[in-house]
Amino acid sequence: MKNSPKDKTRATSKSNYHPSQDKASFLASQHRSSGSEMVEESAAEFFLPDLCKVQSVFFLLIVTELVALLFTFAHPSTELLDWNYLGLISLFGHWTVLTSATVLCIARPTLAKLPVNLAATIAFIIIIVITILYSLIADHFLRPQSEPGVDTLFLLRNIVISAIIGGITLRYFYLQQQWKSQRQAELQARLEALQARIRPHFLFNSMNTIASLISTNPDMAEEAVLDLSELFRATLNNKQMLIPLRDELELCKRYLHIEGLRLSGRMAVDWKLSNVDGSALIPPLSLQPLVENAIYHGIQPRTEGGTITIESYRKKNTIYILISNPFDDELSDSHQKGNKIALDNIRRRFEAIFDQQAVMKTSQIDGVFTVTLRFPVHQHSK
Numbered sequence: 001m002k003n004s005p006k007d008k009t010r011a012t013s014k015s016n017y018h019p020s021q022d023k024a025s026f027l028a029s030q031h032r033s034s035g036s037e038m039v040e041e042s043a044a045e046f047f048l049p050d051l052c053k054v055q056s057v058f059f060l061l062i063v064t065e066l067v068a069l070l071f072t073f074a075h076p077s078t079e080l081l082d083w084n085y086l087g088l089i090s091l092f093g094h095w096t097v098l099t100s101a102t103v104l105c106i107a108r109p110t111l112a113k114l115p116v117n118l119a120a121t122i123a124f125i126i127i128i129v130i131t132i133l134y135s136l137i138a139d140h141f142l143r144p145q146s147e148p149g150v151d152t153l154f155l156l157r158n159i160v161i162s163a164i165i166g167g168i169t170l171r172y173f174y175l176q177q178q179w180k181s182q183r184q185a186e187l188q189a190r191l192e193a194l195q196a197r198i199r200p201h202f203l204f205n206s207m208n209t210i211a212s213l214i215s216t217n218p219d220m221a222e223e224a225v226l227d228l229s230e231l232f233r234a235t236l237n238n239k240q241m242l243i244p245l246r247d248e249l250e251l252c253k254r255y256l257h258i259e260g261l262r263l264s265g266r267m268a269v270d271w272k273l274s275n276v277d278g279s280a281l282i283p284p285l286s287l288q289p290l291v292e293n294a295i296y297h298g299i300q301p302r303t304e305g306g307t308i309t310i311e312s313y314r315k316k317n318t319i320y321i322l323i324s325n326p327f328d329d330e331l332s333d334s335h336q337k338g339n340k341i342a343l344d345n346i347r348r349r350f351e352a353i354f355d356q357q358a359v360m361k362t363s364q365i366d367g368v369f370t371v372t373l374r375f376p377v378h379q380h381s382k
Contacts, residue, residue, distance in 0.1 A: 046112035048123060048170075049179035051101040060101055064093045075146065083157070088142075096134050096162070100127045120170055124163075127209070129289065131162035205292065206231075211261040220261045227254045242378060243310070245319070246278030252291050259295050266305025267295065275313035281378040282319075282348050289342045290323045291372050298325030298369060317377045327369035343371070350375060 068089040111119040135158040211223035306326035352359035358375040
């Protein structure tokens with residue numbers, strides 16, 4: 001007795017499924033990655049920046065020198081600029097700042113695990129202790145040997161100055177991180193709102209496709225349901241703002257398979273992915289609406305159907321994605337409004353994430369409508 005298409009479909013979807021093995025491997029991978037991910041996440045959200053970076057060191061050197069100039073101009077002198085005094089102040093300031101930055105850089109992963117108030121207090125104490133250390137060293141070498149003891153006034157002055165500048169700097173870092181976190185939360189909410197507009201529309205069209213197949217071809221309808229379940233498992237379980245391009249392309253392939261069942265051979269797809277960078281990151285559900293538009297505005301209105309061309313390649317640090325479909329003004333006039341809304345939605349999502357680095361253009365040449373996406377390469381840091 002031969003297996004029915006339904007049995008084959010079910011067998012295909014379950015043949016490689018081992019619940020205990022999948023669960024064990026999943027838990028093992030979660031256990032291995034959870035610790036490192038928590039450390040990375042806490043460090044990324046910590047208010048103190050990574051002071052080991054070249055940009056941070058350069059910033060600290062510039063600010064320290066400006067402060068040294070300010071103190072030099074305020075220092076009573078017969079000259080407009082006392083170069084000897086500036087040299088001493090600069091040397092003392094740079095050594096203090098760079099040493100503090102080095103210690104804070106080393107201690108940053110540990111401080112990131114602590115409450116903000118405690119971490120800020122420890123960072124402040126580190127700055128003060130290093131200031132006291134270098135003040136004592138400077139006093140030892142600059143103070144005349146005939147005057148024993150420690151210049152208490154010099155020490156207290158340096159502590160007060162260091163406390164004021166260090167406190168202001170730490171407060172600035174904290175407010176900057178708060179602003180970044182607020183901006184990130186607003187961006188996340190904005191992207192989720194834009195993405196929420198896509199999912200119901202996506203589900204509505206897919207269910208219509210399945211409904212049209214139930215009466216004519218139940219086996220294909222069942223196959224489409226399996227594809228749709230895989231699509232929604234991938235999209236609804238993914239809460240990330242960016243996903244690998246390969247995952248988005250796989251989602252498009254499944255969606256095209258569903259639509260191909262409905263259109264019964266009227267649609268062909270030409271994939272040009274020889275130079276694609278699958279690890280590049282892209283907003284989820286960003287290509288599927290473009291493919292959907294290509295079907296509903298380019299393929300479906302035409303009796304003879306047509307071919308959708310999907311091309312992706314990388315050029316230096318930029319990803320290019322082109323989606324083309326046949327286009328007829330007379331047949332597609334009634335769909336133009338919905339097409340523009342979908343394109344505007346995707347354009348705003350890309351601009352929200354990539355700012356002005358992302359560009360989306362549309363063109364219509366010789367009866368072919370093309371959407372071109374260009375955005376910078378972003379990849380997982382792991």
